[in-house]
Amino acid sequence: MSPYDSATSSGGGSGSSASSGAKPSEIDGLLAGAGYKVRSSDLRHVAQRLERLETAMVNSPAEISHLASDSVHYNPSDIASWVDSLLSELHQTASMPSDLPDLPDLMVAPAINHTVVSEAAWTDRDAPQQMNQFTVVTAMEEDSGIRLVHMLMTCAESVQRGALAFAGSLIEDMQALLTRVNTGCGIGKVAEYFIDALRRRIFSPQSACFGGSGSASPYENEVLYHHFYEACPYLKFAHFTANQAILEAFDGHDCVHVIDFNLMHGLQWPALIQALALRPGGPPLLRLTGIGPPSPDGRDSLREVGLRLAELARSVNVRFAFRGVAATRLEDVKPWMLQVGPKEAVAVNSIMQLHRLLGSDSTRNSPVEVVLGWIRNLNPKIMTVIEQEANHNQPGFMDRFTEALYYYSTMFDSLEACTLQPEKALAEIYIQREICNVVCCEGSARVERHEPLGKWRARLGQAGFRPLHLGSNAFKQASMLLTLFSAEGYCVEEKEGCLTLGWHSRPLIAASAWQALPDASSPLGIVNQNSNHNAL
Amino acid sequence: MQQKKAEEKEKKPKFCINDHTDILTEILKRLDGPSLGVAACVCRLWSAIARNDSLWEHLCFRHVASPAPSSVRPVVLALGGYKRLYMVCVRPVLSRLGHSDLVRRRFWTRDEVQLSLSLFCVDYYERRLGGASASSLMFLCKPVNV
Numbered sequence: 001m002s003p004y005d006s007a008t009s010s011g012g013g014s015g016s017s018a019s020s021g022a023k024p025s026e027i028d029g030l031l032a033g034a035g036y037k038v039r040s041s042d043l044r045h046v047a048q049r050l051e052r053l054e055t056a057m058v059n060s061p062a063e064i065s066h067l068a069s070d071s072v073h074y075n076p077s078d079i080a081s082w083v084d085s086l087l088s089e090l091h092q093t094a095s096m097p098s099d100l101p102d103l104p105d106l107m108v109a110p111a112i113n114h115t116v117v118s119e120a121a122w123t124d125r126d127a128p129q130q131m132n133q134f135t136v137v138t139a140m141e142e143d144s145g146i147r148l149v150h151m152l153m154t155c156a157e158s159v160q161r162g163a164l165a166f167a168g169s170l171i172e173d174m175q176a177l178l179t180r181v182n183t184g185c186g187i188g189k190v191a192e193y194f195i196d197a198l199r200r201r202i203f204s205p206q207s208a209c210f211g212g213s214g215s216a217s218p219y220e221n222e223v224l225y226h227h228f229y230e231a232c233p234y235l236k237f238a239h240f241t242a243n244q245a246i247l248e249a250f251d252g253h254d255c256v257h258v259i260d261f262n263l264m265h266g267l268q269w270p271a272l273i274q275a276l277a278l279r280p281g282g283p284p285l286l287r288l289t290g291i292g293p294p295s296p297d298g299r300d301s302l303r304e305v306g307l308r309l310a311e312l313a314r315s316v317n318v319r320f321a322f323r324g325v326a327a328t329r330l331e332d333v334k335p336w337m338l339q340v341g342p343k344e345a346v347a348v349n350s351i352m353q354l355h356r357l358l359g360s361d362s363t364r365n366s367p368v369e370v371v372l373g374w375i376r377n378l379n380p381k382i383m384t385v386i387e388q389e390a391n392h393n394q395p396g397f398m399d400r401f402t403e404a405l406y407y408y409s410t411m412f413d414s415l416e417a418c419t420l421q422p423e424k425a426l427a428e429i430y431i432q433r434e435i436c437n438v439v440c441c442e443g444s445a446r447v448e449r450h451e452p453l454g455k456w457r458a459r460l461g462q463a464g465f466r467p468l469h470l471g472s473n474a475f476k477q478a479s480m481l482l483t484l485f486s487a488e489g490y491c492v493e494e495k496e497g498c499l500t501l502g503w504h505s506r507p508l509i510a511a512s513a514w515q516a517l518p519d520a521s522s523p524l525g526i527v528n529q530n531s532n533h534n535a536l
Numbered sequence: 537m538q539q540k541k542a543e544e545k546e547k548k549p550k551f552c553i554n555d556h557t558d559i560l561t562e563i564l565k566r567l568d569g570p571s572l573g574v575a576a577c578v579c580r581l582w583s584a585i586a587r588n589d590s591l592w593e594h595l596c597f598r599h600v601a602s603p604a605p606s607s608v609r610p611v612v613l614a615l616g617g618y619k620r621l622y623m624v625c626v627r628p629v630l631s632r633l634g635h636s637d638l639v640r641r642r643f644w645t646r647d648e649v650q651l652s653l654s655l656f657c658v659d660y661y662e663r664r665l666g667g668a669s670a671s672s673l674m675f676l677c678k679p680v681n682v
Contacts, residue, residue: 308665316614483632
């Protein structure tokens with residue numbers, strides 16, 4: 001009988017529980033209505049066999065034509081034996097598939113009975129030597145992928161419990177399993193990155209953290225960021241959506257000031273400069289303040305970017321001034337550095353920066369409150385906030401790990417459509433650094449503390465901001481941009497005035513716009529930390 | 537071709553389109569992109585006329601519902617010119633956003649114009665940045681996934 005009879009199944013599969021309350025040896029009622037006799041307890045077994053049969057038939061069409069020409073000598077109404085006999089027909093070694101252990105179903109259940117998994121892992125090691133059929137190996141590969149995910153969860157759970165020795169041994173098992181899976185794409189690739197991240201966390205936590213202060217050179221970060229920009233539409237979506245919102249907010253103003261929390265190569269701003277150049281009524285005076293990390297080797301990279309942007313602005317006749325603010329962390333920036341003038345319309349642009357402030361330093365005001373406070377004091381016409389739509393800031397490691405696994409799997413999936421090299425490879429390294437930071441680092445080193453849109457809404461609302469609806473122009477533009485990418489699968493959604501871009505209905509990045517609630521007591525541009533707490 | 541021209545000259549009053557470059561320009565203005573490219577290969581004169589950026593300006597904005605404001609031209613010229621705008625942005629954008637057989641007849645909206653111009657600007661900027669990584673618009677060159 002099938003091993004599912006034992007009480008090891010972690011999530012309760014669809015098979016035996018679907019035929020509600022029926023005894024396991026009874027025939028399944030629903031299928032009986034269609035003319036098939038299957039025991040309820042065999043349902044999962046049969047389903048897996050059918051999948052394998054399909055894989056086998058798809059992969060070797062030439063060999064199976066004899067099955068079609070034979071008159072019925074199997075009894076299809078008894079699906080279980082029918083599918084078994086067909087499978088054994090297709091493979092030389094008689095009834096080999098039934099020697100394979102039935103693999104546990106993939107369920108999202110953190111509490112996995114790990115003895116089942118490791119038993120299955122042991123028997124699986126012996127089985128491959130007997131197999132020399134390509135078709136069955138393909139089925140094995142799929143199952144290996146599923147098993148990898150299981151083992152990743154188990155390993156993460158062991159790490160959370162503190163059982164590092166066991167987790168370490170699982171790492172070794174998983175790396176062995178990786179050799180049998182295609183790591184060029186799909187689950188194999190994602191699993192490889194996560195196994196690597198777990199390995200770093202277990203064996204070398206000090207050197208593991210990327211993205212913490214100073215561990216990766218700003219130049220490297222810029223290059224990786226640029227390739228991520230090229231390889232997939234997330235950053236383009238962010239830039240274009242934010243620019244559209246800023247453009248609309250600046251309507252009617254002659255003196256505008258944009259503060260960019262992460263300048264990088266300044267790729268966002270050419271489009272805004274061009275749009276301002278073409279706006280009816282002529283361009284305003286545009287000031288741009290770009291914040292970025294200091295360059296280690298004496299180059300002033302912020303200034304270089306500023307010069308390029310100034311050159312562009314000059315060629316399209318937009319009066320332009322640039323200022324660079326070098327700061328390692330956003331919380332080190334003080335508002336006086338930005339030199340906001342009293343009559344300017346200010347726009348604050350934060351693309352995936354605010355979440356870095358969420359590391360809690362409980363001795364004082366948390367950094368995010370401090371920063372949101374001075375932003376509010378600047379009284380910006382608009383603040384554009386683009387953040388990853390994920391919950392990677394939960395206190396429990398297991399929750400974070402699970403969430404990250406699903407989030408980054410989706411992101412890697414979407415990256416499959418990209419064919420540009422080396423953009424794709426470097427974009428993957430960029431994502432890998434994020435993964436490592438989420439998985440390996442703790443405390444102040446963990447800067448990738450992504451939170452979903454709902455939490456940001458609450459946080460920003462509490463800090464004295466009200467949401468601005470991103471208009472239909474932004475939505476139209478985003479949809480057009482995605483059509484240009486011509487990879488089916490990206491989708492833009494609008495949720496209460498915010499736009500999200502996702503892959504196959506899983507949102508991955510969210511864009512929103514905010515305005516400071518009017519607060520008469522704080523004059524523009526003057527820092528007054530105490531007014532954070534003034535009620536409206 | 538010279539021979540044929542000579543024969544025609546004998547038969548009819550002399551009319552050679554190449555003598556009337558203004559008419560030729562007017563005709564070429566009405567061609568679509570691929571035809572204009574073919575026309576540019578006919579002879580040196582046609583090639584010189586086809587290189588005229590105003591022809592490509594006409595091509596880029598021919599099917600816009602409302603005429604482009606006068607401020608657009610200096611911007612486009614500063615960023616590389618209408619021919620480049622057409623080759624790099626307008627043609628791929630139109631063919632992606634509509635179907636390729638409708639490229640010639642399609643009206644495009646102000647939003648599509650704006651988007652093309654923005655992408656053109658990003659392309660210009662990336663080329664100035666360092667040349668090596670001017671691949672922001674490469675995604676437009678990829679064949680469409682069916």
